[in-house]
Amino acid sequence: MSNKKYAFIDEFGAFGYDFENPGCTTHFLIGAVIVDESNLSFVSERVENIRKKYFQQGEIKSSKIGRNHKRRVSILTELKQLPFHVFAFVCDKRKIYENSGLRYKQSFYKFLNNIVHQELRISYNNLTITADEVGGNDYLQSFATYVRSKEIPLDLFDNSLFRFENSKHSIIIQVADIVCGSLAYNYDIRKISESDGYNYKSVLGDKILRIKEFPETFDTFNVSQNDLNPEYNPQIADICYRKAKHFIETHNNTDDDEVKQQIAVLNYLLFRFMNKSPRKYIPTQELITQLVYLGYDRLSLQTFRNKIIAKLRDDEVIISSSSGGYKIPSTEKELYDFVNHGKSIIMPMLARLKTCNDIIRMGTNGEINLFEKAEYHSLAKMFDTTEQ
Secondary structure (H helix, E strand, C coil), rough: CCCEEEEEEEEEECCCCCCCCCCCCCCCEEEEEEEEEEHHHHHHHHHHHHHHHHCCCCCHHEEEECHHHHHHHHHHHCCCCCCCEEEEEEEEHCCCCCCCHHHHHHHHHHHHHHHHHHHHCCCCCCCCEECCCCCCCCHHHHHHHHHHHHCCCCCCCCEEEECCCCCHHHHHHHHHHHHHHHHHHHHHHHHHHHCCCCCCHHHHHHHEEEEEEEECCCCCCCCCCCCCCEECCCHHHHHHHHHHHHHHHCCCCCCCCCHHHHHHHHHHHHHHHCCCCCCECHHHHHHHHHHCCCCCCCCHHHHHHHHHHHHHHCCCCCEEEEECECCCCEEEEHHHHHHHHHHHHHHHHHHHHHHHHHHHHHHHHCCCCCCCCHHHHHHHHHHHEEEE
């Protein structure tokens, strides 16, 4: 059995999109300080010594250090000598679509909870989460509720214990607080302006195991990243992702409004694709509404399918469809969804054409065969194929 680990969680920022308000952060950070169970007592004792040295009777709080960067670096330099590592999740709220459901607090927290939970779940099979879920901390309360609802072992050897211990070893939660608050100087626009050139990613150095940025961008996205969905196929995902990305990069400077709308829809589909939306398919009306939000006239369903989706597919962009809507596929099943959806449209249409031709041939005693013309030979072959 692998050595049990503890993840001490804290966050920087809050929900909200009123970026004109000086109190609204542009970024939301979640930090997890990971400690082996065998090192818990040692780390707790040393952190307590550092707390007394710099804060006397108070807690280690990033907000208490503020812009005193020399003091902040001194504290982090002492803390980083201890045996722990850091996983950080960074959400740039400015890049979340304004028409997206993530603009609602409950959906925002649930979406972020899903990502952070997956990252920790994939990385560790014997983990206890420790966080302060008491009081006015909306995010950690929501994360506690979410994690408890997901306590299902991945396999027989999975010993994860995603539970919350509000007071045990809480001194290390204070390390998560200063880590989050410090990394904010690398990301949040207002914090960057107050950073005085200090780079806290460099200060923390190899203590950082990973920084997961959301939303993913073309520069950060990696189709080979681990995924809890057993059907996920990185080869399929890579092919479909590269085709979609190529279309956007090729047509990004277009003046054609129709192509601009195609790019807008594709960007929205890629946003979901790259950021592991819990919703598999995006409803057609949601995509149409996104175009309306961007200032375009509302398209009918038929126009949307013909002018947007069909044209993208004609340009070799692979978009899967089902009764649930559209998406960039990442599994073999989603490709078959597209095949089956197309088959449900094509086969009845072919059957009607064949019936028409059979009736005319019979009525004219074989004198007229609609598919004898050279331009219809391919259709005749399709009939032969469907009858086999």
